[in-house]
Amino acid sequence: MDNNVVDIVTNLATPIVDAHKFELVDVEFVQEAKSWYLRLYIDKPGGITINECALVSDEVGEKLDELDPDPIPQAYFLEVSSPGAERPLKKEQDYERALNHYIHVSLYQKLDGEKAYEGTMTDLTPDELTLKVNLKGRIKTLTIPREKIAKARLAIKF
Numbered sequence: 734m735d736n737n738v739v740d741i742v743t744n745l746a747t748p749i750v751d752a753h754k755f756e757l758v759d760v761e762f763v764q765e766a767k768s769w770y771l772r773l774y775i776d777k778p779g780g781i782t783i784n785e786c787a788l789v790s791d792e793v794g795e796k797l798d799e800l801d802p803d804p805i806p807q808a809y810f811l812e813v814s815s816p817g818a819e820r821p822l823k824k825e826q827d828y829e830r831a832l833n834h835y836i837h838v839s840l841y842q843k844l845d846g847e848k849a850y851e852g853t854m855t856d857l858t859p860d861e862l863t864l865k866v867n868l869k870g871r872i873k874t875l876t877i878p879r880e881k882i883a884k885a886r887l888a889i890k891f
Contacts, residue, residue: 738762741804742771742797749792750775755785758816759823762805769809774816786813822885832857837888838864840881850875851888 743760750757750773758774775781775789790813797805822828822836837851844850852866852875862882864875 738771738804741800742773742793745796745800746773746789746793749796750789753785753789755781755789758827759821762809769805769807771805771809771811773811773813774820775813776816776820781815786815789813818887818889820887822887828854828857828862828885831885831887835888835890836864837886838862838877838882839884840877841883842881844877844881845875850877851890 739760739762742762743757746760747757755775755777758776759772760774761770761772763770763772773789773793775786777785790811793813794811797803797811819837820827822831832854834854835851836854837849839849840847842848850864850866852864854862855865855874856863859879861876861878864877866873866875
């Protein structure tokens with residue numbers, strides 16, 4: 734059911750977000766403790782404002798209220814926010830924009846003894862990405878098959 738809610742909300746929210754020239758980065762429907770949360774992450778070049786999040790929240794909320802039957806029968810909180818500085822990389826366009834940026838990659842299984850890496854993505858193909866990583870003071874170039882990537886996001890370099 735959760736994936737169905739995400740699909741329905743994505744289809745409902747995309748034209749609203751597009752009309753404002755924003756990008757719908759992600760939609761999630763999750764239970765935390767005893768409460769359900771429907772979260773939409775939106776962005777635009779230069780970042781999204783709190784007023785823009787409120788605008789999208791109001792419009793999406795109105796459209797959701799109009800749906801019959803209600804795709805979300807339980808009570809939930811609707812949250813619309815920016816994906817933040819460590820924005821997830823989900824779509825191909827996200828990966829392309831992250832080229833030459835510092836990213837964090839979590840893997841399904843270990844590669845060279847590690848399940849997670851951070852580094853600058855220096856190359857991207859449909860099948861793999863290349864990271865320049867600092868491993869114990871040594872710069873190493875690592876090629877990661879994309880099917881091994883569980884999650885990827887922008888990262889802040891300290």
